[in-house]
Amino acid sequence: MPRNETRPLAKGEPARIPDWAEVQSGLVRYLRAQGARIDIAEDIAQETLARLIAISREKEIVSLFALGFRIADNLLIDRHRWDSRHGLAPDPEIQGDTPSLDRVMDSRRAVEVFQRCLNRMPRLRREVLVRRRLGQESCQAIGEDLSLSPKAVEKHITRGLIDLRRAMEKAGIDRPGWDG
Structure with missing residues (x-):
């Protein structure tokens, strides 16, 4: 992870509280633009939020969206690999015109x-x-x-x-x- 995305919180330093709803909607939009179906985009956005919240408790996240997009990309790739290994090819009718x-x-x-x-x-x-x-x-x-x-x-x-x-x-x- 690049050094400019997080920094350790000083002892007793309060963490800034981001607008998590805004972050989640931004993640869903980003994942949809990457070709993820809406249900997968929402699942990955939720998992990404959970990870961001856990990280934010220990470190200040300098670039919330950059780190969130990176985590979401990795989760999307992991999801695709898991689906491929288990023979779960996406249904073309559900996926629509978005690229794989x-x-x-x-x-x-x-x-x-x-x-x-x-x-x-x-x-x-x-x-x-x-x-x-x-x-x-x-x-x-x-x-x-x-x-x-x-x-x-x-x-x-x-x-x-x-x-x-x-x-x-x-x-x-x-x-x-x-x-x-």
């Missing part, structure tokens, strides 16, 4: 790998790739802004995509169409 936890975790990992790879790229290659793929700018416009020929812009894009593909493969992420 596996898909959410895979996507987060892919974004982390993607971001690390972008950060390691030469500045010009990264800028060209981001402007073209995310900004949807034309090679001509990028070239004019950066004093590059359209062919040079295309080469930067190609090399950037190769870098990203290699990083994804090295990390074991198989995402068909991610660079399409």
Whole structure:
């Protein structure tokens, strides 16, 4: 646990009393955004609150929501693992359109790998790739802004995509169409 989330209470120091109802509703919203069904989100939020209350009796929680989200994430992963081990696949009709936890975790990992790879790229290659793929700018416009020929812009894009593909493969992420 990061040092900035809690600190020991000094002897005789009273703990601040947070608005636990607000924390619980924030946790449920967070868990729902992570793809948890409402019943699971409420159960995990309740367990998270119990843990936060226990921690708050011994330490001051500096960042209540950060610690709560971290605990909730871990409980959600534990729940998913338990369900998987015991053959309790989620019912697609109950789950609705929310992505599975596996898909959410895979996507987060892919974004982390993607971001690390972008950060390691030469500045010009990264800028060209981001402007073209995310900004949807034309090679001509990028070239004019950066004093590059359209062919040079295309080469930067190609090399950037190769870098990203290699990083994804090295990390074991198989995402068909991610660079399409």
